[in-house]
């Protein structure tokens with residue numbers, strides 16, 4: 001149970017607070033029990049105060065992006081779920097074709113901003129349905145591009161409310177990994193080094209990649225994208241398909257008939273259904289192909 005006093009203190013900050021908020025309303029899987037407390041924080045001072053309050057009340061907090069890479073427990077999330085809103089949505093053109101973007105902004109807004117400024121480099125990210133914070137955290141990538149190709153600096157807040165900055169090697173980017181993967185830091189904003197490019201070329205490339213997505217991925221069905229990381233030397237989707245699991249159902253969860261790397265929630269799936277299906281896929285692929293599939297999707301919340 002979350003302390004009433006903590007809630008009262010959080011309500012004094014520049015934030016909107018809801019209690020027992022269904023996480024299924026905040027995840028692309030449309031799955032997840034309630035968060036004890038959910039708040040959209042609008043400025044940096046309030047963010048600092050809230051995480052320090054959580055520390056003082058010995059209450060965990062979780063930073064949510066757009067919930068597009070998460071599987072949230074049916075039992076919900078203990079403590080405070082924080083989403084970055086307000087000033088964390090700001091996008092600014094700085095100098096030398098650099099763009100600074102708040103972590104709360106959608107990646108789509110950033111891509112559109114860059115296109116409107118005739119700045120290329122983020123075309124690959126058009127169609128990745130996350131926030132800028134989530135994209136940096138995950139080093140999101142598609143069609144040969146990755147966030148690491150353009151990010152030059154990231155400003156963060158540590159768990160004691162101190163502000164820091166990582167650049168270059170310190171960002172420790174690799175496949176679906178960043179310096180933030182193992183740390184409790186909150187990404188506040190990221191600076192992208194882009195290059196001048198004719199706007200029509202950027203727009204054409206974005207449209208072309210979106211068309212490819214629509215043809216290949218079940219984008220109109222609730223999912224969290226590719227469930228598994230790409231195993232060295234293989235494609236997860238191809239392995240799953242070769243094992244005869246395309247379209248396989250487990251409770252309300254299904255291996256997408258359109259893209260075997262996706263699990264879709266087409267029939268009121270629970271997190272337990274998805275976990276059961278993940279476990280089954282991993283076992284079958286190990287047995288038949290002797291390959292370990294590791295999850296890209298993150299399971300969070302009460303066990």
Ligand SMILES: Cc1cc2nc3c(=O)[nH]c(=O)nc-3n(C[C@H](O)[C@H](O)[C@H](O)COP(=O)(O)OP(=O)(O)OC[C@H]3O[C@@H](n4cnc5c(N)ncnc54)[C@H](O)[C@@H]3O)c2cc1C
Nearest residue numbers: 065066067068069130131133134135137140141142187225
């Ligand atoms: C249809 C579909 C297609 C997809 N296609 C792709 C694709 O092509 N390529 C790809 O890489 N991914 C893809 N994904 C997965 C997902 O969109 C990405 O991983 C995305 O970057 C996640 O961002 P998010 O804001 O939704 O993060 P969330 O899912 O909310 O969170 C993911 C992790 O990031 C952390 N996080 C988020 N914001 C912050 C912050 N400000 N500070 C610290 N930590 C933070 C969270 O705590 C969590 O650990 C797809 C998903 C879907 C549903």
